[in-house]
Amino acid sequence: MADVLTCCVSFFSVGNTHEDIDALFGVIRKYLMDKEWSTVEEFAQLVREALQGQGGRVVVEIITDALDFSDWLKPCANKRLALYSRHGPDILNPGMHVMRYVGFKKNTFDHI
Amino acid sequence: MFEGVGNFRNYDSGHATFDIKLVATKFHGSGDNGLIVIHLVANSLVPDNANLMCQLVSNAFKHYSDTLDAPTPEQSPAAAPRFPPEVFLQVDGVSTNWGLVTFAFVCYLVKIGVVASFQMARNPVGTYLH
Numbered sequence: 001m002a003d004v005l006t007c008c009v010s011f012f013s014v015g016n017t018h019e020d021i022d023a024l025f026g027v028i029r030k031y032l033m034d035k036e037w038s039t040v041e042e043f044a045q046l047v048r049e050a051l052q053g054q055g056g057r058v059v060v061e062i063i064t065d066a067l068d069f070s071d072w073l074k075p076c077a078n079k080r081l082a083l084y085s086r087h088g089p090d091i092l093n094p095g096m097h098v099m100r101y102v103g104f105k106k107n108t109f110d111h112i
Numbered sequence: 113m114f115e116g117v118g119n120f121r122n123y124d125s126g127h128a129t130f131d132i133k134l135v136a137t138k139f140h141g142s143g144d145n146g147l148i149v150i151h152l153v154a155n156s157l158v159p160d161n162a163n164l165m166c167q168l169v170s171n172a173f174k175h176y177s178d179t180l181d182a183p184t185p186e187q188s189p190a191a192a193p194r195f196p197p198e199v200f201l202q203v204d205g206v207s208t209n210w211g212l213v214t215f216a217f218v219c220y221l222v223k224i225g226v227v228a229s230f231q232m233a234r235n236p237v238g239t240y241l242h
Contacts, residue, residue, distance in 0.1 A: 021136045024148065028134070040130060040152065047134075047150050056139075056146025059175045063153045069166035069213055076216040 027051065131155040137172035149175050162213035169201070169217065173226070197228040 031050035037043045044060045051058045133155050139147040149172045158164055177195070201218060218230045 020138055024136055024138070024150075025134060028150075040132065040154075043132070044150075044152055047152070051148060051150070054148065056148060057179055058148045058150070060150045060152065061171060061175070063151050063164070063167065063171075064157050066158050066163040066167035067170075069163045069217060070161070073166075073213050073216040073220070076219070 024051065024054070027054065133160070135168055137168065139172075139176050147176055147179055162211070165211075165214045166217045169214070173221075195227055199227045199230045201230065 028047055028050045032046060035046050037046055040062055044062060047060050048058055131154070133153040135151040135153055137149040137151070139149075151168050151171065153160075153164065153168075173195075180195075199218075199221075221227055222230050
């Protein structure tokens with residue numbers, strides 16, 4: 001595995017979020033308007049029904065806990081690990097900001 | 113007899129309820145190869161932070177890998193279905209630590225070879241105020 005990674009964090013312009021996922025939530029909301037449910041499982045089933053016919057497969061899961069990723073990745077999650085960084089407006093897209101980290105120091109993930 | 117009484121649209125009774133937040137992950141694909149994962153997050157049990165973000169990314173990848181068909185005996189390992197080599201992630205307004213934990217997690221996915229490249233894009237905090 002090469003020691004050098006290239007990862008890019010870029011900022012989208014205002015209003016870009018009105019895309020596929022927002023449309024999906026609109027479909028779910030419309031389907032639920034005249035429905036009733038008593039449990040989370042019933043609600044999950046209704047969401048599955050709402051998304052039938054949207055193309056592709058649908059998975060609905062209930063999240064009641066999360067692992068402590070912050071503690072696990074704490075040694076990696078700081079900007080000093082990046083050998084090179086750039087933050088500023090994108091030349092080609094003036095409305096977009098780009099933050100780029102190129103090349104992580106060796107042994108970045110050795111603690112894992 | 114009293115079924116439906118008090119069931120008014122846009123009316124909040126103020127009673128304690130099981131608060132749920134919907135988060136969705138979409139894997140684009142042609143035909144029926146796409147995948148939509150709806151995460152119903154129990155707000156009262158799971159704080160909205162980087163841990164949740166990484167958990168949802170991890171779960172979504174797990175569900176996606178479950179949809180990939182296992183290679184048949186006739187297929188060579190190289191021809192077997194696999195993760196797309198490039199992944200693009202769009203994240204809205206991570207206020208904590210500029211999303212560095214999430215960024216470290218996606219870097220880890222690249223490092224261990226799950227995907228070859230991973231681009232993460234995020235909107236700055238306050239986007240919705242414009």
